Amino acid sequence: MISWQTFFMAFFGIAAIVFGAAVFVTSSMMRSALALLFSQTALGAMFLAMQAEFLGVLQIMMMATEMSIMAIFMVMFMMDPGGLGDMDMSHQKRLSILAGVAAAVFSAVIAIAAHWPAGPETLSEVASAGAQVRALGVELLGRSMLIFETAGVTILTAMIAATAVAIPPLQRSKAHES
Amino acid sequence: MSPDLLVALFTGAALFGIGVYGALSQTNLVMLMMGVELILAGALVNLVAFWRFLHPDSYAGHMFVLIVMTVMAVEMAVGFGVAIARFRARGSVEMEEARELKG
Amino acid sequence: MSLLVVVLFLLSAAYLVAVLEDRLTNGRWRWLGPAWAGVALLGRESTLPRKPDRLFFETAPLLLLVAAVLAAAVLPLAPGLVIADLATGALFVNAALAYVLVALLMAGWGPDGAYALVGGWRFLGQVVAYSMLIVMPITAVAMRAESLLTTDIVVSQEALWNLVYQPLGFVLFFIASLAVCFLPPFDLPTAPGELAGGVAAEYSGARLAVWRLARLVLVVALAAATTVFYLGGWLGPLLPPWLWSVVKILAVSAAMLLGGHYLPRIREAQLLAWCWKLGIPLALLNIFVVGVLVLIWT
Incomplete structure (x- = not known):
């Protein structure tokens, strides 16, 4: 059952x-x-x-x-965003399928073969949702604070970098005229 | 070992496989990024399953999940930034045409 | 049991909102107007546009309805009268409202029409503008309640409503909630007179009936969220708790409809500029002020 x-x-x-x-x-x-x-x-x-x-x-x-x-x-x-033209948007098909299947099978075999330690069996052995939120908050502002701050700074850096890359370059000739 | 852990790990393995296929086979940068997102999603399932079925008392697992979600968001932001810049310069984001760095 | 009560409440409140909307467009109180309009819509032919993406076209109105109902599902009407009192309720409201965007994108892409498509993508830009103004004020509310439970949030306002405690957050949340249910002046995705109905342009008959119902329920859900987060939910003297909730939710819905009715439609670029340059700094300021208040006033 x-x-x-x-x-x-x-x-x-x-x-x-x-x-x-x-x-x-x-x-x-x-x-x-x-x-x-x-x-x-x-x-x-x-x-x-x-x-x-x-x-x-x-x-x-x-x-x-x-x-x-x-x-x-x-x-x-x-x-061809609508997909009406039947374009083939892929390359190295055989290699990709082989690699994908190999990756999936390999991970699955490891999952079966590994000696996982015994964990909790029943639903009630896990903390309630409210307790989890609280524990996660304590973890965020305790042991993992530096990691969390790093994540925040990483996002900020990525935002600035992505915007800087994406904004159009200055039109030299027009900038000259004005 | 509980069978539930295996269910989650198999899901993760399948998503990882599909993601690897997508990342290798697609010619468009945006489609390729979707493959990478699927790979990361596979990692997410495994992390949550390890937390739930092996170490429910350790919230470092939750933390790791948050970091992976951050990585997904950052990957999207930077990837699209690069995509916009490349599209503006070359008129396409097809990976077959991105051979400038090839020796 | 509470599921039935809440759904019945959502439907009847949506009906009243429809009556008010009718009053605003036609200038007359027609208490049976929406009922006749609904029956007429169900009786009419529901046309399919040429070459639609059938899957998206059919799913979009239903997804909008589901998102609105799910958002309302975690909001309590009275002590114990809530469909699901989730431990992450305040976050769940955000999650449900995020699917409004998905529904509108589907409705925009599905019918293969230019107006619908423009409307759908416009809403994506609108989401980029308003989403932070939904999340950040809720963060401040949860900070005061020290909980993500919506019932705890209501109880935390026993002494003082959040409307007074954090008026800045209330204003931002109210404006953002107008933008969520694309009411004027933020009705960019539908834009009558400019996009000819936008995302809803290609819908007719029964599908349009579902779409309109979903939109009305969305308005009620947002009004319920404003009530729970800022107006003390069921709290109030004399009257029974559920009646207080009903009165407040109806009042907020009326304010949402009336508030934008006399304003011109904002432009997409202006909306983005205002939200990011003014709204988000104000939301951060709100979080800071609430943090200080929580620290010194316990």
Whole structure:
């Protein structure tokens, strides 16, 4: 008899994999970006099934905006965003499929072969969602404070760097005239 | 070992495989980044599963998940910045055409 | 049980909002107007545009409805009267509202029409502008309550409503919530008179009925969020708690409709500039002030 937790984890896990595969199968870029979004949302739901409520909700929240922004860049930069022209946008197919399958099988084999230590078996052995949020807060402002600050500074640096790269270069001739 | 851990690890492995396929096979920078996002998503599942099924008392696992999410956001921001700059300079972000650095 | 009560409340409040919206457009109080309009919409043909992305076109109104209901699901109407009292409730509201964007992008791309497409992408720009103004004021609210539970947030305002405690946050949140449910002056994705309905332009019949219902429920959900976060939720003298919630939510919805009704539509670039150059610094200031208040006034 499988537990509800296993059932929901498997359900959302399979949903995440199916949507993840759909990203590279469909030829419409919008569908591709939103498939990635729903793959990530399914993962968030899987986190919820694994009782990591804060992380699950955070994943669901962040990915919605992130993947929608992905969608507009897809439409901007692809030659055939609607997927009506049946263009093939891939190369080195055989190598990629081999590498992908090898990576998946290799990770799965390690997952089976490894000697995992015994963890908690029942649902109640994990802290409640409220206690988790509290413990995460203590962790953030305690032992992991430096790491967290580094993450914040990294995002700031990335924002500035990305903006600096993306703004158009000054038009020399026009700048001369004015 | 609980079967739930295996379910999560297999999901992570499958997402990792799909991501590797996407990152290697796609010719467009944006599609390639979607592959990288899937690879990171695979890592996320594993981290949460390790926290839940092996070390539910250690919140360093949560911290690691937050850092991976940061990496995803940073990757997107910098990647799109580069994409915009390249599109402006060369008119496309096709990886087949990005051979300037090839010796 | 509480699921049924909350859903019934959302529907009836959405109806009243529709009556008010009708009053604002037509200038007359027609208490049965939205009901007739709904029946008429259901009876009409629901046309399909040429070459649609069928999946997105069908899903978008439903996704908008689901996002609005989910956002309302974590907001309490009275002690114990909440669908899901999540430990991460305040964050969950954000997560649910993020899917409004996804629904609008789907509705924009799905019908393969120029106006819808422009409207959908416009909303993406709008989200980039307002999203921080939703998240940061909620952060300040959670700081005062020292909890992400929405019920705790209401209880934390027992002595003083957040409206008085952090008026800056209230103003920013109110403006941002107008932008979330694309009400005027932030109705860029639909833009009547300029985009001819925008994202909703290609919808008709039953699909349009679902779309309009979803939009009204979204307005009510945002009003409920404002009530819970800033107006003390069910707190109030004399009247029973649920009635206080209902009165406040209806008042906020009316204020949301009336507030933008007399203002001209803002331009996308102006919206982005105002939100990032003025809104976000103010939101940060709000967090700072609330932090200081929490420290010195316990």
